[in-house]
Amino acid sequence: MPDTKPPPRDDEAIRLFVERMALTMSELGFPRMAARVVYTVMSADDPMTAAEIGERLGVSPAAISGAVRHLTQLGMLIREPVPGSRRDRYRVPEDSWLEVLNLKGGVYKMFADMADEGVRALGEQTPGGRRVAYMRDFFVFVQGEIDGMVARWRASRQA
Amino acid sequence: MPDTKPPPRDDEAIRLFVERMALTMSELGFPRMAARVVYTVMSADDPMTAAEIGERLGVSPAAISGAVRHLTQLGMLIREPVPGSRRDRYRVPEDSWLEVLNLKGGVYKMFADMADEGVRALGEQTPGGRRVAYMRDFFVFVQGEIDGMVARWRASRQA
DNA sequence: CGCTTGCTTCACAACTTTGTGAAGCGAGTG
DNA sequence: CACTCGCTTCACAAAGTTGTGAAGCAAGCG
Numbered sequence: 001m002p003d004t005k006p007p008p009r010d011d012e013a014i015r016l017f018v019e020r021m022a023l024t025m026s027e028l029g030f031p032r033m034a035a036r037v038v039y040t041v042m043s044a045d046d047p048m049t050a051a052e053i054g055e056r057l058g059v060s061p062a063a064i065s066g067a068v069r070h071l072t073q074l075g076m077l078i079r080e081p082v083p084g085s086r087r088d089r090y091r092v093p094e095d096s097w098l099e100v101l102n103l104k105g106g107v108y109k110m111f112a113d114m115a116d117e118g119v120r121a122l123g124e125q126t127p128g129g130r131r132v133a134y135m136r137d138f139f140v141f142v143q144g145e146i147d148g149m150v151a152r153w154r155a156s157r158q159a
Numbered sequence: 160m161p162d163t164k165p166p167p168r169d170d171e172a173i174r175l176f177v178e179r180m181a182l183t184m185s186e187l188g189f190p191r192m193a194a195r196v197v198y199t200v201m202s203a204d205d206p207m208t209a210a211e212i213g214e215r216l217g218v219s220p221a222a223i224s225g226a227v228r229h230l231t232q233l234g235m236l237i238r239e240p241v242p243g244s245r246r247d248r249y250r251v252p253e254d255s256w257l258e259v260l261n262l263k264g265g266v267y268k269m270f271a272d273m274a275d276e277g278v279r280a281l282g283e284q285t286p287g288g289r290r291v292a293y294m295r296d297f298f299v300f301v302q303g304e305i306d307g308m309v310a311r312w313r314a315s316r317q318a
Numbered sequence: 319c320g321c322t323t324g325c326t327t328c329a330c331a332a333c334t335t336t337g338t339g340a341a342g343c344g345a346g347t348g
Numbered sequence: 349c350a351c352t353c354g355c356t357t358c359a360c361a362a363a364g365t366t367g368t369g370a371a372g373c374a375a376g377c378g
Binding site for chain 1: 323324325326327328
Binding site for chain 1: 169172173175176179180183186187188189198201202203204205251253256257266269270273274276277279280281285286287290291293294297298300301304308311312315
């Protein structure tokens with residue numbers, strides 16, 4: 001029997017990967033359980049049901065339910081109803097990160113707008129006003145860069 | 160008496176600006192008090208002492224101390240000892256956002272590295288492995304973009 | 319039709335985070 | 349050289365998060 005076993009699907013290492021990613025995300029302000037769900041589903045070969053995710057992570061269905069609601073809203077998880085079954089399947093879209101960037105990306109515009117109000121409150125000519133104006137300009141710049149970045153990524157994937 | 164009063168330094172609006180910025184940042188995972196401190200100092204005409212910041216925000220010196228420690232480490236606040244005095248003055252560096260981006264920017268590289276480990280655990284050829292590899296490539300791309308972005312910002316400020 | 323079962327919702331409990339009061343430390347001052 | 353005063357540190361309390369168990373709802377199945 002030739003050694004044609006499938007690749008070394010190291011379950012323990014996968015779990016570690018999931019947890020480490022999730023922990024890092026949570027340190028950045030992303031809900032922890034949601035992150036665990038994303039990476040679990042991403043790591044799976046096929047779409048998973050809520051029950052499977054919960055079992056794999058060893059958490060209650062309630063936790064999955066909440067995480068999934070959040071994630072689908074963000075576009076980081078896609079719910080696929082299975083015809084003739086109550087089970088829904090979940091999978092991660094190929095470009096989930098791009099989606100997040102697009103959606104959350106508006107954050108910079110929001111900051112820029114808030115900063116602009118700050119400038120008005122402080123007065124254009126005050127030292128504080130100038131500093132906040134500088135910040136506003138920076139956020140406007142970043143917002144523009146992100147838009148360009150998304151375009152470049154898409155283009156580079158065409159190739 | 161001619162109407163040559165200084166600009167309409169609307170204290171209430173400034174406070175609102177500070178609080179709104181801080182709240183939004185905290186929703187993104189940034190410590191709330193630290194954010195309030197940054198924007199308070201940024202709004203002021205001159206560098207402020209810890210006591211002044213605390214008074215302005217109506218919080219204890221302890222809270223300021225903690226926030227300041229965090230912020231100086233991030234490069235978002237500069238401590239300036241006043242010669243012949245126990246008081247330190249604080250100001251925000253012009254390019255604090257850039258600093259943060261640089262420092263925190265390495266996050267993407269970190270994600271890319273973690274993802275790479277995930278790929279190894281999953282196997283290059285599995286569906287999961289391919290998805291994670293895609294994610295890794297995206298993070299690598301973003302990291303590169305950020306570096307370029309910083310350079311472009313600096314250049315645009317030269318002009 | 320009524321039972322099973324998978325997901326959702328709700329109230330609650332464990333845990334974490336965040337700011338306070340009080341004590342401590344050390345640089346300037348008389 | 350002892351006192352003052354500004355900042356820091358620490359233990360704790362208040363508040364906010366996050367996941368659980370249990371009850372509820374509704375789609376398929378017998």
